[in-house]
Amino acid sequence: MADVIEIEHLNKEFATDAGAVRVLRDVSLNVARGEFVAVVGPSGSGKSTLINMLTGIDRPTSGRVMVAGTNLNRMNENQMARWRGRNVGVIFQFFQLLPTLTILENVMLPMDFCNAYPVSERKPRALHLLDQVGLADQAHKLPSAVSGGQQQRAAIARALANDPPLIVGDEPTGNLDSKTAEQVFDMFGELSRRGKTLMLVTHDRELAKRMPRVVRVQDGIVIRDT
Amino acid sequence: MLNSLRTLRHKTFRDLRGNLNRTLLVALSIAIGVLGVGMIVVTQDILTSDIRARYRAINPAQIEISVPNGVKPDDVAMLQKVPGVADAQARAVFNGRYRNDNEWKTMEFIVIPEPDAQTINIVAPERGKWYAERGQVIAERASLGAMNAQIGDTIVVDALGSEKVLTIVGTAHQQDDVMASVKGNPIVFINADTLKQLQGHDRVNTIYLTVAPRDASQQAAVADAARDKLERAGYTVARVTLRDSNVHPAQDVLNVLFLVMGILGVLSLLLSSFLVTNTISALVAQQIKQIGVMKAIGADTLLIMRAYALTVLVYGLLGTALAMPFAERAGYQLANYLARQINVDLFPYRPSHTAQIVMLAVGLIVPFIAAIKPLWEGARITVRQAISDYGLGGGSGNHRLSRWLGEIRGLPRVWALALRNAVRVPDRLALTLITLMLGGAIFIAVLSVDASFANTIGNLIEGQYGMDALFAFKRDQRVSWVVPLVESHQEVAHAEAWYFNQATMKLASGQNVQVLLEAGPDDTQFYKPRLQAGRWLQAGDENAIVINRKWAEQEGVKIGDIVKLDLGEGYAETEWVVVGINQDLVQKQTSVFVSFDALDRVLKRTDKTITLEVQYKNHDAASQKEITREVIALLNTKGIDVFSTQILGDIKNQVTSLYHILVVFLLVMSFLTALVGGIGLMGMMSINVLERSKEIGVMRAIGADSRDIVKIFWGESIVIALVSFALAIIASVPLSRGMARAVGMAFIQTPLDFAYAYNGIAYWFVIVIVVGTLASIAPALSAANLSVRQSLSYE
Structure with a gap:
């Protein structure tokens, strides 16, 4: 099975007033298509930076990052935005739906940006995705009119809008109560079963234990990969 | 408390530096408002003080007496003995004509007997020669443009029926009246010899008097006494005009400008204060978490407000500092533009202290007023509200x-x-x-x-007015002859004999005002009155007069009032009954109307006119000029000399x-x-x-x-x-x-x-x-x- 993620000797430093801070040190990691990976570690260990490297939100100081067969080092910001819209579904801790668009419009937006589907297909596809996450009846509401769990499910639908091979999330259940977090996690499991590659940062040890592969990061180094 | 403020001051200055774009934007918003107000105050301050100083410097006449038949120099000196008169001087001021673009136009000729001994309405030399010799003219500087001429050029003027060429040898600056382009006629200065050639005499006919400061309130009485003295000496006084020597003739118009600009300046200040409100709201919204944290560690509402008030103060200072130099320069330039329009030179650039005080006050106070609401709302927010945002x-x-x-x-x-x-x-x-x-x-x-x-x-x-051109003849013409002659031109639609002259209207209140007397046919096809009250002139009216609304409003003249008209030397004063109040804009709204026939009785003439209004079949400016030329040629072939013409466009x-x-x-x-x-x-x-x-x-x-x-x-x-x-x-x-x-x-x-x-x-x-x-x-x-x-x- 081809690897969706190939990371080789990745290093990342941030320049601060106190000098350069090395956040990732010689990280190498491969993730195959369909894998469901948890990235865990203490605060400041570098796990969010590692995820940001996969989405192109951050650039490596050295090393190589290949995602879905594309070398991310070579793209500028605009190319990266388009590529990301088509190949990576990003899920945030605080959902980050655009407040002035309805749930349905939020899900259609990545298709608009990337021109990924014919215009006539976008709405039925968005409704289908919302139906899959159980939100078809909330499609025309503004984000502020639905609960946090519903917003995160809408964010998952948005992440799936362009049918990307890779879904990444930074603490996607971190702002949800345990029952809702459970529902959302089940959804991720279902996506994995359908062949999506998922890589999620989490603090929740119980959730991490239920994921097939766990990458533990500490002080910028992958100390365990099980 | 003081320590906490010192710490907050550091935070304020770092915030301002850290958000340089926002700081500049708010400063710019304030600057625009300050600029709008400041510029107007600078313009008003500089212009008002400079034109007053310049006007005073020429020692303007407070009383101007017109004696058409002229007055001897000794008799002018005699007026200095009239109680209240501080000084008296006289000049010759005559209207003649010059040829411009093949048409005769009116020109004002002035003779200053001793240019270097002027004490009233002082005319200053500008460029070239100052003393015009025989055959030379000094042009009023604003008149060169109107004549489309330069120093060294020649102009053709009418000298008792023959053409005389005069050379422009210099320019002078006259400031006792509005400039030539506003007045309409170019002004030139000549010597007495040239005047003799042009007019056949060298009489001075305009007397200027100044009033001793202690008698300033007695200006009208002094004028009456001077008039009496002249009349007792056998002179006929046509007109006496009183002027305020502290107020430039254009000040009224400037005051209106300042009023309108002031309103717009305040409006732009109001708009810029909206921008400050918006930005401070956004600033507070952006820092709401910080406010929450500060409150959580002990800051109260007042302290938070004081911290952000410091931010507003810095914005105000920056905005004012940005605006002040621009406002000073732009205000001076605007003042300079206006001064040029009224033919006055400003003194060299200097800052306006009044404007500086106004700008500082506006730039520092208005932002505070604009920021009060958002600051108050932001500072009152609870800790829970502030830090619950996500x-x-x-x-x-x-x-x-x-x-x-x-x-x-x-x-x-x-x-x-x-x-x-x-x-x-x-x-x-x-x-x-x-x-x-x-x-x-x-x-x-x-x-x-x-x-x-x-x-x-x-x-x-x-x-x-309805006409296209106004013809003034050199001598009276028979109406029954000249009207059909002009109407015989194929491009002429209609012609009417009209009379225009300056006259003194004596009101029942005892007030005398200068008016433009206009008289035309009762059944005029040209003039369309805009009556505000009463009626227009009718056939058979013997002593009916229609006055301008200006006289009704300023002097309280009413329908039915009796007014006297003094047409000047040689004519008896006549009484007229006001039958209508009309609105008419020309000649500063001074015109009054009587019927041509009624005027004939006063002037003791029949079937005579010296001016003719003519309407053409085409009314565009090119046609007006062309047909006017053709009509002049037609009249010339019949031996009628046209003194001057004026087309409506002018x-x-x-x-x-x-x-x-x-x-x-x-x-x-x-x-x-x-x-x-x-x-x-x-x-x-x-x-x-x-x-x-x-x-x-x-x-x-x-x-x-x-x-x-x-x-x-x-x-x-x-x-x-x-x-x-x-x-x-x-x-x-x-x-x-x-x-x-x-x-x-x-x-x-x-x-x-x-x-x-x-x-x-x-x-x-x-x-x-x-x-x-x-x-x-x-x-x-x-x-x-x-x-x-x-x-x-x-x-």
């Missing part, structure tokens, strides 16, 4: 308007986003819309005032020249308000970008490239611009009407004939789209340049 900032957009816009279907997502984002923070939107709307409404209103002026002048002059230009100064000033002010609007929009868009940084990051994370981001922010700016455009059109209708009315009342004591400037809508549409685009470019590009990580980590 997710995407910049307003939820969850309000009725946003939901209503959400119902609009079929818009592309990016445009739907732009539209709904525009209404996301309603208070901010409202202030920005008001700013832009007023900018647009004022712009259209200013153009409407211009159009209304043109309309009014068109109606009052073209509509009222009269119209004289009337409009002063109003155009006002329109130029109004346009400057409307440009300022448009600038405030543009900066307001740019400020709003910058704030939006700051507040929505996370949102931008999210959009980029899900596939939006720079073009999408720019499109969203540009679209939002254009949506706001277009909504403001629609509102500006609505607001411009009453504003245009109000402004046209106010300006009309101030200038001509009557509302202008309103004409809405439809072209202003098109101009403003283009401006608003350009402003909307320019206002969004910088914020949109800065949004597009934010990296996803920067955006998502924004607090």
Whole structure:
């Protein structure tokens, strides 16, 4: 099975007033298509930076990052935005739906940006995705009119809008109560079963234990990969 | 407490430095408001003080006495003995004619007996020679343009029927009257010898008197005493005019300008204060978590307010410091422009201390007033409210308007986003819309005032006078002969004999006023009176007079009142009954009307006229000039000498020249308000970008490239611009009407004939789209340049 993620000797430093801070040190990691990976570690260990490297939100100081067969080092910001819209579904801790668009419009937006589907297909596809996450009846509401769990499910639908091979999330259940977090996690499991590659940062040890592969990061180094 | 303030001061200054763009934007907003007010105060201060000083320096006459048959120098000296008279001098002032572009035009010739011994209404040498010799003229400096001539050129003048060539050898500066272009006739100075050649005499006919300071309040009594003295010496006094030596003749017009500009300046200040309110609101919203934290560790509402008040103070200082040098320079330039229009030289540039005080007061106080509401609301927020915020900032957009816009279907997502984002923070939107709307409404209103002026002048002059050209003959002509002769020209539609002359109208109150006496046929086809009260002249009227509304309003003359007309030397004073009150703009609204037949009885003449009004079949300026030339030729073939001609276009230009100064000033002010609007929009868009940084990051994370981001922010700016455009059109209708009315009342004591400037809508549409685009470019590009990580980590 081809690897969706190939990371080789990745290093990342941030320049601060106190000098350069090395956040990732010689990280190498491969993730195959369909894998469901948890990235865990203490605060400041570098796990969010590692995820940001996969989405192109951050650039490596050295090393190589290949995602879905594309070398991310070579793209500028605009190319990266388009590529990301088509190949990576990003899920945030605080959902980050655009407040002035309805749930349905939020899900259609990545298709608009990337021109990924014919215009006539976008709405039925968005409704289908919302139906899959159980939100078809909330499609025309503004984000502020639905609960946090519903917003995160809408964010998952948005992440799936362009049918990307890779879904990444930074603490996607971190702002949800345990029952809702459970529902959302089940959804991720279902996506994995359908062949999506998922890589999620989490603090929740119980959730991490239920994921097939766990990458533990500490002080910028992958100390365990099980 | 003091320590905490010191710490907060550090925070304030770091915030200001850290958000340099925002600091500059707020400072710029304040600067525009201060500039608007400051510039006007500088203009008013410099201009008023300089023209007063310049006017005083020429020692203006307080009494001017016209003695048409001339007065001997000894008798002028005799007037110095009249109680109250401080000084007396005389000049010869005559109207003659010169040839310009093959047409004879009126020219004012002045002889100053001893140019270097002038003590009243002092005329100063400018360039070239100062003493005109025989055959030479010194041109009043503002007259060169009117004559289209330079020093060294020659002019052809009429010398008792023959043509004489005079050489322009220098220029002089005369400041006791409005300039030539406003007055209409060029002014030249000649010596007594030349006057003899032109007029056949060298009499001085205009006496200037100044009144001793202790007798200033007795000016009218002194004038009467001087008149008596002259009349007892056997002279016939045609006219006595009293003048205020402290007030330049153009001061009235300037006062109206200052009033209108002052109103617009205050308006631009108000608009700029909206921008401050918006920005401070955004600043507080952006720092709400910090406020929460400060409150959590012990700061009270007052302390928070004081901390942010310091920010406002710095904004005010920066804005004022930015505006002051510009306001000083621009104000001086405006004053200089105006001074040139009234033929006065300003003193060299210097700062206006009055304006500096006003600008400091305005620049420091107004931002505080504008910031009070947002500061109070921000400082009162509870700790829980302040730190409970999470997710995407910049307003939820969850309000009725946003939901209503959400119902609009079929818009592309990016445009739907732009539209709904525009209404996301309603208070901010409202202030920005008001700013832009007023900018647009004022712009259209200013153009409407211009159009209304043109309309009014068109109606009052073209509509009222109806003729195309006015012919003045050298000698009286028989009406029954000259009218059919002129009408025999195939391009002439109609001709009427009219009489025009200066006269003194003596009112029942004892007040004497100078009027332009106009007399034409009872059944005139040309003149269309605009009666405010009473009736027009009728056949059979023997002593009926229609006066201008100016006399009714300023002097209280009513229908049925009896007035006396003094036509000057050789004619008895006659009594007339006021039958109508008319509105007429020419000659500063001094005209009064009697019938031609009634006037003939006073003048003891029959079938005579010296002037003729003629209407052509074509009324364009080129036809007017061409046909006038042909009619002159026709008259010449019959031995009739035409002294001068005036076509209606020239009269119209004289009337409009002063109003155009006002329109130029109004346009400057409307440009300022448009600038405030543009900066307001740019400020709003910058704030939006700051507040929505996370949102931008999210959009980029899900596939939006720079073009999408720019499109969203540009679209939002254009949506706001277009909504403001629609509102500006609505607001411009009453504003245009109000402004046209106010300006009309101030200038001509009557509302202008309103004409809405439809072209202003098109101009403003283009401006608003350009402003909307320019206002969004910088914020949109800065949004597009934010990296996803920067955006998502924004607090």
